[in-house]
Amino acid sequence: xxxxxxENYLKTIYHLSSGNSAIVNNKQLADKLKVIxxxxxxxxxxxxxxxxxxxxxxxxxxxxxTGSKMALGIVRRHRIWExxxxxxxxxxxxxxxxxxxxxxHIKNDKLIKKLSEKLGHPNFDPHGDPIPDEKGKxxxxxxxxxxxxxxxNNYKVMGVTDHSTAFLKYLEKHQLIxxxxxTIKTIEEFDNSIILICQKKDVxxxxxxxxxxxVQTL
Amino acid sequence: xxxxxxENYLKTIYHLSSGNSAIVNNKQLADKLKVIxxxxxxxxxxxxxxxxxxxxxxxxxxxxxTGSKMALGIVRRHRIWExxxxxxxxxxxxxxxxxxxxxxHIKNDKLIKKLSEKLGHPNFDPHGDPIPDEKGKxxxxxxxxxxxxxxxNNYKVMGVTDHSTAFLKYLEKHQLIxxxxxTIKTIEEFDNSIILICQKKDVxxxxxxxxxxxVQTL
DNA sequence: TTATTATTTTTGGCTTACCAAAAAATTATT
DNA sequence: AATAATTTTTTGGTAAGCCAAAAATAATAA
Numbered sequence: 001x002x003x004x005x006x007e008n009y010l011k012t013i014y015h016l017s018s019g020n021s022a023i024v025n026n027k028q029l030a031d032k033l034k035v036i037x038x039x040x041x042x043x044x045x046x047x048x049x050x051x052x053x054x055x056x057x058x059x060x061x062x063x064x065x066t067g068s069k070m071a072l073g074i075v076r077r078h079r080i081w082e083x084x085x086x087x088x089x090x091x092x093x094x095x096x097x098x099x100x101x102x103x104x105h106i107k108n109d110k111l112i113k114k115l116s117e118k119l120g121h122p123n124f125d126p127h128g129d130p131i132p133d134e135k136g137k138x139x140x141x142x143x144x145x146x147x148x149x150x151x152x153n154n155y156k157v158m159g160v161t162d163h164s165t166a167f168l169k170y171l172e173k174h175q176l177i178x179x180x181x182x183t184i185k186t187i188e189e190f191d192n193s194i195i196l197i198c199q200k201k202d203v204x205x206x207x208x209x210x211x212x213x214x215v216q217t218l
Numbered sequence: 219x220x221x222x223x224x225e226n227y228l229k230t231i232y233h234l235s236s237g238n239s240a241i242v243n244n245k246q247l248a249d250k251l252k253v254i255x256x257x258x259x260x261x262x263x264x265x266x267x268x269x270x271x272x273x274x275x276x277x278x279x280x281x282x283x284t285g286s287k288m289a290l291g292i293v294r295r296h297r298i299w300e301x302x303x304x305x306x307x308x309x310x311x312x313x314x315x316x317x318x319x320x321x322x323h324i325k326n327d328k329l330i331k332k333l334s335e336k337l338g339h340p341n342f343d344p345h346g347d348p349i350p351d352e353k354g355k356x357x358x359x360x361x362x363x364x365x366x367x368x369x370x371n372n373y374k375v376m377g378v379t380d381h382s383t384a385f386l387k388y389l390e391k392h393q394l395i396x397x398x399x400x401t402i403k404t405i406e407e408f409d410n411s412i413i414l415i416c417q418k419k420d421v422x423x424x425x426x427x428x429x430x431x432x433v434q435t436l
Numbered sequence: 437t438t439a440t441t442a443t444t445t446t447t448g449g450c451t452t453a454c455c456a457a458a459a460a461a462t463t464a465t466t
Numbered sequence: 467a468a469t470a471a472t473t474t475t476t477t478g479g480t481a482a483g484c485c486a487a488a489a490a491t492a493a494t495a496a
Contacts, residue, residue, distance in 0.1 A: 002452070027473060039454055041475055046452095058461060058474055089332045099326055106320045114307045220482070245443060257484055259445055264482095276444060276491060 001046050004105050007074050008033060009043055010052060011104075013063055014071035019138070021068055023060035072136035077112055078104040079125035079132075084115050086126040093126040093178065094168035126178060128159010128214045142217055146194065147210035151184050155215035162212040171213075174203045182215070219264050222323050225292050226251060227261055228270060229322075231281055232289035237356070239286055241278035290354035295330055296322040297343035297350075302333050304344040311344040311396065312386035344396060346377015346432045360435055364412065365428035369402050373433035380430040388427070393417045400433065 012032045016024040026040040033040070048055040052067035063071060081100040085091040091099070113134075116122070123139040124130055130138045143158050157180045160167065171177070175198055185202065186195040192207040205213070230250045234242040244258040251258070266273040270285035281289060299318040303309040309317070331352075334340070341357040342348055348356045361376050375398045378385065389395070393416055403420065404413040410425040423431070 005453070025473075026475090035453085036455060037474060038456085038476080042453080085329075089329075089336065091328075091332070095328075099324070099329055102324045102326075103321075106317070108317055108320075110309075110313075111303075111307075111317055114309070118307065223483070243443075244445090253483085254485060255444060256446080256486085260483080 001043075001050065003107075005043070006047065006050070006052065007070070007105055009047060010063065010067055010071040011074045011078075013053065013061060014068070014075065017062060021062045023062050025060045029061070069136055072132040072138075074104055076132045076134075076136075077106070079129060080112055080115050080119070080122075082125045082127070083119055083122050083131070087119060092172075094165050094172070096126060097163045124159070126159075127163060128157075128178065143214045144217065145211055146205065146213035146215050147192075147207060149184050149194070149210075149215060151187055154181065154183050154218040156181055156218055157213065158216045159214040160212050161214065167209070167212060170209070174205075175199045175201070176203070176213070181218070219261075219268065221325075223261070224265065224268070224270065225288070225323055227265060228281065228285055228289040229292045229296075231271065231279060232286070232293065235280060239280045241280050243278045247279070287354050290350040290356075292322055294350045294352075294354075295324070297347060298330055298333050298337070298340075300343045300345070301337055301340050301349070305337060312383055312390070314344060315381045342377070344377075345381065346375075346396065361432045362435065363429055364423065364431035364433050365410075365425060367402050367412070367428075367433060369405055372399065372401050372436040374399055374436055375431065376434045377432040378430050379432065385427070385430060389431075392421045392423075393419070394421070394431070399436070 009029070012029055013024050016028050016032065026037045026044070029040045029044075030037040044053060044055040044061045047053040047061075047067070051064055052070065053061045053063055055061045078100045081103040082093075082096040085096040085099055086093055121133075122131060123133075124141075128143065130141065132138050141158075145161075146155070149155055157176055157178055159178065160171070176182075180198055183197045184194060185197050187193075188195070192210075194205045194207075194210050196203055196205065227247070230247055231242050234246050234250065244255045244262070247258045247262075248255040262271060262273040262279045265271045265279075265285070269282055270288065271279045271281055273279045296318045299321040300311075300314040303314040303317055304311055339351075340349055341351075342359070346361065348359060350356050359376075363379075364373070367373055375394055375396060377396065378389070394400075398416055401415045402412060403415050405411075406413070410428075412423045412425075412428050414421055414423065
C-alpha cells in the first residue's frame with residue numbers, strides 16, 4: 001500500500017472518530033475520501049493487516065495505537081504547514097488548508113522541526129485547531145463552540161470546525177477573524193440565532209454557523 | 219499518466235539533455251529514474267502522445283516546446299525550494315536537494331510566487347544552479363567549471379554539478395563552501411589535478427572533482 | 437564484414453487503487 | 467415480523483507503473 005494512501009485513510013479515520021478511536025463505517029470513509037464503499041472495504045482490510053486499524057467485518061473500523069500515532073503525525077504536519085503558510089508566507093486562512101493537504105505528506109522530521117521552531121512551537125493552527133506535539137500530545141483548551149456561548153459574556157474567536165471556503169469567506173465578510181473579541185448581545189428565542197457585537201457592530205450568526213465557530217472564554 | 223511520473227520523466231530528460239532539448243536515450247533515463255529500459259520505452263511513448271516529447275523508435279527522445287516549459291517549471295520549483303530551505307530554514311546545502319525532490323511536485327503558483335518573493339527573487343540556488351523565472355527564462359552566468367580555470371587567476375566558488383552527499387561532504391571538509399574565494403596555484407602536468415589556495419590553505423582537487431565545481435571569474 | 441556487445445522493444449505478468457454491478461448483511465420502518 | 471432501505475461485501479474489470487525474459491535492432495570491435 002502506498003504511503004500517501006495509507007496516510008489519507010488514517011487521517012480520515014482519525015477525523016471521523018473525532019480523535020477518540022471511535023468506530024467509523026465504510027460509508028462515511030467513502031464519502032470523505034471520494035471513493036466507493038467497495039474500495040474502502042479493500043483498503044481497511046489491508047490497513048488491518050498492517051496493524052494500523054482494527055477492522056471488523058460489517059461493523060466498522062477504528063485506529064490502533066500505532067495507527068493513531070501515525071494519524072497524529074499527519075495532523076501535526078498538516079497544521080504546522082497551515083500555520084507556516086499563514087504566518088510566514090502571508091496566505092489567508094481560507095487558502096492554507098488546500099495546500100497543506102499536499103504538504104502534509106512530505107515526511108521529513110527535521111523539516112517539520114524547523115518549521116515548528118521558526119513559528120515558536122505553536123499549539124494551535126490558524127483555524128484554532130490544536131497542533132499535536134512531536135509525541136502526539138494535544139493541548140487541551142478552554143474553547144467552546146459559539147453555539148454554547150452565554151449571553152452578555154465576552155469571547156475571543158479562536159477557530160472554526162468547518163474549513164469550506166464558502167464558510168471562511170462568510171466569516172471574513174463579518175470581520176469574524178481569528179483573535180477578534182466578541183460579546184454576546186442576544187440569543188433569539190425562536191430560532192436560536194445569535195446577535196453579537198464584533199468591532200462595535202452588531203452581527204447576526206445563524207445557529208448552524210455558530211456550531212462551527214470556536215471561541216475562548218475570556 | 220500520473221502528474222508526478224510525468225514530471226520526473228520531463229525533469230530527467232531536461233537534465234540529461236543539458237537544457238538543450240538534445241536527444242536522450244532510454245538507457246540513460248532508465249539509470250537516472252531507477253527503472254528498467256522497458257519501462258522507459260512505455261513511458262516515452264505515452265509522453266509522446268501527450269505531445270510533451272518527441273520520441274523516435276530505437277533512436278531517442280527530446281522535449282517539445284511544451285515539455286520543455288513544463289520541465290523548466292519543475293526545475294524552478296525545485297531550486298526555489300532548495301534556496302528557501304537553505305536560506306530561510308537553515309538547512310545545509312547538502313540536505314536541501316533530497317527534500318526539494320518531494321516539494322517540487324506541489325504545484326501551486328501562488329506558493330512558489332510567495333517563496334520567491336520572500337527570497338528576493340533569486341536567480342541562483344545554493345548549489346549555484348540558475349533558477350528559471352516564471353516564464354522559464356534562465357539567467358546566463360559567467361560561471362565556468364573549475365577544471366577550466368587558469369593558473370594564478372582568482373575565482374569564487376558558486377556551485378556544484380554533482381549533488382551527491384558524498385561529494386558535498388568532501389567539499390565541506392576542504393572548506394570549499396559557496397562564496398569561498400580561491401586562487402589557482404598550480405595545475406599538475408601529469409594528472410591535471412589542481413592545487414588551489416582557499417582560506418590561506420593549499421587544497422588539492424582531483425580533475426574529476428574539478429569537473430563538478432562551478433566557479434565565477436573574479 | 438562478421439562477431440560481439442549494448443541498447444531497445446515486445447510480450448506476458450504483477451500490484452495498487454480504483455470502479456460497477458450484484459449479492460449479502462445489517463438497520464430501519466411499517 | 468415482514469418489508470424496505472441502507473450499508474457492506476463480493477466478484478469481475480480497468481489503468482498506471484513497474485519488472486523479467488526473450489526477441490529485435492543498433493553500435494562496436496575484431
